[in-house]
Amino acid sequence: MHKEFRLALIQMKVMETKEASVDRAVLNVARVSEKGAEVVVLPEMFNCPYETHLFSDYAEEEGGYTWQKLSEAAERNKVYLIGGSIPEREEDRLYNTSYIFDPKGKCIGKHRKIHMLDIDIVNGQYFRESDALSAGETPTIVETEFGKIGVAICYDIRFPELSRYMVSKGAGVLIFPAAFNMTTGPAHWELLLRSRAVDNQVYTVGCAPARDYDLGYISYGHSMVVNPWGDVIGELNEDEGYLVGQIDLEAEQTIRDQLPLLKHLKKEKYTL
Numbered sequence: 001m002h003k004e005f006r007l008a009l010i011q012m013k014v015m016e017t018k019e020a021s022v023d024r025a026v027l028n029v030a031r032v033s034e035k036g037a038e039v040v041v042l043p044e045m046f047n048c049p050y051e052t053h054l055f056s057d058y059a060e061e062e063g064g065y066t067w068q069k070l071s072e073a074a075e076r077n078k079v080y081l082i083g084g085s086i087p088e089r090e091e092d093r094l095y096n097t098s099y100i101f102d103p104k105g106k107c108i109g110k111h112r113k114i115h116m117l118d119i120d121i122v123n124g125q126y127f128r129e130s131d132a133l134s135a136g137e138t139p140t141i142v143e144t145e146f147g148k149i150g151v152a153i154c155y156d157i158r159f160p161e162l163s164r165y166m167v168s169k170g171a172g173v174l175i176f177p178a179a180f181n182m183t184t185g186p187a188h189w190e191l192l193l194r195s196r197a198v199d200n201q202v203y204t205v206g207c208a209p210a211r212d213y214d215l216g217y218i219s220y221g222h223s224m225v226v227n228p229w230g231d232v233i234g235e236l237n238e239d240e241g242y243l244v245g246q247i248d249l250e251a252e253q254t255i256r257d258q259l260p261l262l263k264h265l266k267k268e269k270y271t272l
């Protein structure tokens with residue numbers, strides 16, 4: 001297993017058409033792979049404005065247009081591609097789904113967002129994801145040449161048990177395609193990423209769309225990589241761009257050896 005690798009986050013604008021968003025994503029995957037990225041992450045709902053009334057129009061079945069383009073991009077650029085998320089249709093249901101591809105273009109995993117963003121904050125963000133989407137059922141951990149990677153989507157980060165579960169199953173990196181908003185983003189985004197990183201002594205990564213004031217739901221941006229000590233080692237602002245960070249799993253192990261939090265856990269005393 002390779003202990004070090006370069007991971008890229010693509011913070012892109014979501015375009016009006018699905019095709020334009022997918023083209024933009026694919027172009028950026030090529031760009032970051034030229035910079036040496038071996039694992040590439042896209043944002044939540046990168047091919048569809050994050051608005052419940054649009055999810056059905058943009059939705060695809062597994063293996064559809066976006067899936068194909070991501071698979072080709074992973075293979076052409078020889079990268080692991082954590083394909084953000086898109087609206088997935090299965091029979092009469094829609095899900096917020098991340099497809100994950102290996103450098104041969106094979107789909108090695110899929111995460112359906114488990115926790116639905118149903119919030120109503122006074123003088124702030126209102127959103128009812130469950131008006132349009134169904135919730136996923138299972139945590140997602142994929143096997144790569146860089147070890148196990150846990151993938152969950154945005155609001156899933158607020159549930160520490162899910163991150164702890166993925167790490168307890170061996171995930172050395174947690175990746176969250178996400179789209180925090182202008183109410184909760186400034187308040188909680190960095191705090192949550194750093195908390196999950198410190199709680200679990202794990203690289204924790206969040207990748208968001210770029211901010212676009214013309215859309216109904218405005219993404220906070222600030223895609224970020226946090227190391228297992230809780231330091232932010234890379235962060236974008238609100239604009240379009242990409243970030244390439246170095247992941248060092250030996251360093252992660254050193255922290256776990258020196259401060260053996262995960263070994264000290266006494267689950268039997270406080271299991272929920």
Ligand SMILES: NC(=O)CCC(=O)C(=O)O
Nearest residue numbers: 117154155179180181184
């Ligand atoms: N897309 C999301 O799930 C956003 C989550 C969010 O903004 C939060 O505060 O949690």
